Ligand SMILES: Nc1ncnc2c1ncn2[C@@H]1O[C@H](COP(=O)(O)OP(=O)(O)O)[C@@H](O)[C@H]1O
């Protein structure tokens with residue numbers, strides 16, 4: 077099928093889409109490379125070869141689908157009545173709620189306004205059940221597959237829903253783990269108190285599971301560009317230089333207070349011991365009309381924190397390693413990149429441990445989290461806050 081890669085209303089390239097293989101097999105013409113996903117534009121500037129571009133375009137498009145490492149993917153595919161996540165990619169023009177790219181069939185007279193999911197409602201209830209329910213017998217109907225849920229990234233079970241006109245992303249826990257949604261809510265509360273720009277996660281329940289709920293931080297004029305895309309064509313040096321180059325790129329593109337905002341993310345990661353700050357879990361927001369880099373993306377995906385992978389009911393195991401660009405590093409090391417830690421008013425966190433403890437207890441009848449575990453989680457959180465207090469006190 078001949079089609080056009082669109083960025084909202086701008087034509088980027090004309091290609092042939094193979095509906096059996098769910099990928100591209102030919103590029104006819106590149107119309108406006110500037111409006112291509114940043115990673116593709118960078119590849120194209122590196123090597124102006126159409127076959128190379130075709131491969132990268134294909135890789136990028138397949139990467140829009142639900143990843144193979146999604147928790148309980150087999151079950152989800154069964155409930156969606158499909159055999160591979162790639163089958164979903166062309167069901168709704170490849171549209172997403174995190175950017176404005178879509179694949180327009182060449183001969184079809186449709187506009188972005190008619191198809192985008194920011195304005196146009198979608199049927200989410202069946203997908204939500206298929207994705208988040210533990211015991212559902214639902215097999216989702218073909219018509220219900222026209223949703224932005226076809227193009228979500230990440231490991232956790234999740235679903236886009238509409239509530240009172242607002243698009244929200246619901247996320248569950250990984251396998252039988254229940255702590256992730258609570259960590260998201262904690263990250264938002266800490267950020268609110270410290271004045272960090274974080275996505276406002278709240279808690280909700282869906283069929284006896286606790287999920288986190290956050291509004292979409294993208295609108296019809298913006299896209300998320302992850303640090304992975306931004307760093308992709310940059311030279312790799314040592315890790316600290318990689319970080320500096322990243323901050324410099326943001327500053328050169330006019331993002332105000334870029335360094336401070338990136339630092340804030342690492343401060344938050346320190347406090348909650350978030351281990352999953354890989355390069356696709358942060359980035360920037362770009363205006364899709366002017367291509368201006370607008371801001372650092374609000375902090376999102378903070379669930380893998382407070383020692384989730386190491387919990388043991390019989391002993392207290394504390395891991396102290398986080399992610400810093402291409403390395404796994406102790407939080408105590410990562411925090412050193414913050415230039416002026418004294419700017420943090422740590423007293424704003426007074427009472428936050430008690431707040432979190434109460435939240436964990438409030439949902440205990442659903443999560444069945446033991447008192448021992450709640451106690452340990454609060455000890456760890458308290459310890460990190462005290463550690464940060466000391467770092468602030470001892471800094472110049
Ligand atoms: N509030 C949001 N608005 C727009 N896009 C989002 C939002 N939250 C997450 N995303 C997109 O969805 C992807 C998956 O979400 P994330 O929270 O990272 O899930 P996971 O924990 O499974 O990695 C993100 O990488 C991002 O592209």
Ligand SMILES: [Mg+2]
Pocket residue numbers: 229230231356357377
């Ligand atoms: Mg993620």
